[in-house]
Amino acid sequence: MEHRLFSHITMNWRGRPLTSHDVVVNAIAATRTRSGLRVEAELDTCRYPLGISISKAQLKSLPIEYHNTHGIWNYTVRPAGHLNEEPAQVTDHDTARRQVLDLLAEPALTGMSRDEMAALAGKLAPELGSLREERLHRKRGGPRRPPSSLPVTFTKAATTTPTRPSSQ
Numbered sequence: 660m661e662h663r664l665f666s667h668i669t670m671n672w673r674g675r676p677l678t679s680h681d682v683v684v685n686a687i688a689a690t691r692t693r694s695g696l697r698v699e700a701e702l703d704t705c706r707y708p709l710g711i712s713i714s715k716a717q718l719k720s721l722p723i724e725y726h727n728t729h730g731i732w733n734y735t736v737r738p739a740g741h742l743n744e745e746p747a748q749v750t751d752h753d754t755a756r757r758q759v760l761d762l763l764a765e766p767a768l769t770g771m772s773r774d775e776m777a778a779l780a781g782k783l784a785p786e787l788g789s790l791r792e793e794r795l796h797r798k799r800g801g802p803r804r805p806p807s808s809l810p811v812t813f814t815k816a817a818t819t820t821p822t823r824p825s826s827q
Contacts, residue, residue, distance in 0.1 A: 667692050738767045 672686035687700040726733040764776045
């Protein structure tokens with residue numbers, strides 16, 4: 660659960676007796692923030708076995724990367740095989756972007772093969788390009804300006820002292 664929602668959930672059920680699981684779940688599900696964030700909640704009625712524990716060795720074998728700040732609560736679970744890889748130090752922006760996009764297209768992460776992901780990207784790219792142009796058009800306040808073929812030069816303008824018109 661997102662920690663920023665705790666205060667909103669608490670305010671929502673303030674003063675209500677929590678008499679059953681349904682009351683708790685409905686109070687959580689009715690939570691909304693001012694920015695429009697909605698909470699979805701449902702009661703999980705499945706039975707889970709009790710007393711299951713894992714060894715420290717099993718826990719250490721998981722691809723978990725604990726964050727520097729509050730590592731107990733903040734961590735990233737990496738796909739298998741990525742735990743011991745050192746992040747590549749890249750200076751070229753395009754190469755770094757390509758590496759990040761390759762990681763995001765990982766079949767274990769997307770649930771699609773790389774070919775399916777490429778086909779989806781090919782379908783979406785033209786639409787996203789036109790949306791980008793639309794956004795830039797609004798930002799500019801009009802269409803693109805044609806590129807100038809002449810180089811732009813700046814010169815220092817002559818300064819003059821304003822004079823009063825003579826009254827005659």
